[in-house]
Amino acid sequence: MMKKLLFLPFFLLLAGCWDTNQPERMYYLYGIGIDFEDDEYVMYAQIIDFTNIAKSDQPNPEASQAEVGVARGRTFDEVFFNLYKSMDERLFLGQLEYVIFSEEAVKQHKGKAIVNSFIRYRELRYTTWTYITDAPLEEVMLTTPIINKAITLSKVADPTNSLKQSSLIQPINFREILINLDEPSHSAIIPFIEISENWSTDKGPDTVYSIESVVLVNLQDPYKGHLKGDDVRGLQWMTEKTVRSEITVKMDGFADPYVTNVVQSIKPTIRPIINEDSIHFELDVKCVVEGVESENQEIMEKLIKKVEETMEKEIETTYKAALKMDVDVFRLSETVYRKHNKAWKKMNEDGVIPLDENSIRSINVEVVKMNGERVISNRKDSQ
Incomplete structure (x- = not known):
């Protein structure tokens, strides 16, 4: 009886670890791009390499900071399951920092349905930043900051830093969008991403993000229009x-x-x-x-x-x-x-x-x- 009691604490410790996830056996979803074409959802999933960027804000230039996978499906949930088929490890959603909708997906009234699907995933946070673009989503999601800064420090992933210097366009997150879209008198003002080549290196043009305009959406009509320039x-x-x-x-x-x-x-x-x-x-x-x-x-x-x-x-x-x-x-x-x-x-x-x-x-x-x-x-x- 005494021997059984001595081994009991070890069994309890083992039981507490059986359902844990090993960090090295997971992929970390950092950004998502969502399009809608040919009656199907198209998702661009950005997986980043934390081992390359965790030790410095200037990662190894020879190593890729991120990879982007593509999956299609008739429903938004089906897209995720089709993405899983090409992945070696489990996908962790708790690190998701931003979502970019294609302008076409919003025009086809898919924005709110996608947001509602997102919030059913318990790992996702309501602080996820949200954007719209008409640029190729894969190109946007593979764009890295100037002088090879970590992709986690980009304007899209961390908009509040540059906002302290220039506040023309305010960022918006899932929580604010849900509030706006549930009120008839509210309109969500969503930043619009453009691809700019006004920076260069000795190797040629350096593609960067530019956010200078917004798209207006509301409950009655998910796509109202685009405010840009002086407007x-x-x-x-x-x-x-x-x-x-x-x-x-x-x-x-x-x-x-x-x-x-x-x-x-x-x-x-x-x-x-x-x-x-x-x-x-x-x-x-x-x-x-x-x-x-x-x-x-x-x-x-x-x-x-x-x-x-x-x-x-x-x-x-x-x-x-x-x-x-x-x-x-x-x-x-x-x-x-x-x-x-x-x-x-x-x-x-x-x-x-x-x-x-x-x-x-x-x-x-x-x-x-x-x-x-x-x-x-x-x-x-x-x-």
Whole structure:
């Protein structure tokens, strides 16, 4: 009896290890690209080699950082099982950092169905970043950062780092998309990936990611349209998530005809104006600007005025561009729902307040601080 008791702890330890997974016997899924063609889902699965990149942010240039496998299927789940057929080890999904949808898959209304399929896998996290592209998915997923940085540090896998320097396009994850797609008045603003060759090495062009535009999707119509160029710039002035961005204006009185200013600390406010049979909105934005300093006070005040007017114009341009796609890009309806629910119940149509080009009564941008310590304002009510 005593001998049996002595061996009992060892049996308990062995029993606890029987269902564990050995890390070296698994592949780690890091990114997924999803297309839809010929009535089939096409998945591009990116497997990365952690042994090559774990010890340094500059991996061995002779070794591949990632491989991309391709599988097809009639359903999204079938695609995974077809992918398993060509794999030697078990696939671990808990390291998935991003998903890229092809623009065609979103246009064919497959986006939400795929997201819903994803969240059934218990290993997946709701913090997975999401993108859309019209570039070849395999090419996008084999693109590595500049100067051979680790693929785990790319703009797609880790968008928050470069966002601190330039916040034009905000990243979005699964959790935020699910919230947006479950509300009639919401639209998801999803970053759009392009392939750029504006970098070069001694071996030739160095292909990199570029994110300069967004795609709008919502519950009623999964693909509303594409905001790019000047049409997208107003987004950054209507969110407190903007850490740092730039605005360039044409100004006399400086050495160069154009002056670039760094904009920070964005504080937007949406104020609904409720009437008996209509709702209008006033948009107020306060911000801090770091600009080129001049000893001429009059010139500095003109610069501030020019910055404010340019930002107001960019907000208006973005609003009208999205309105043509039937998108409430600044979530004006949500503001009414939260602050004036009785008016929202009376005037909403299918969960949305009807908007037109005149729904925004005014846009007022105020620079409350210029050049860090110098407080300048051309408005009487500034604090």
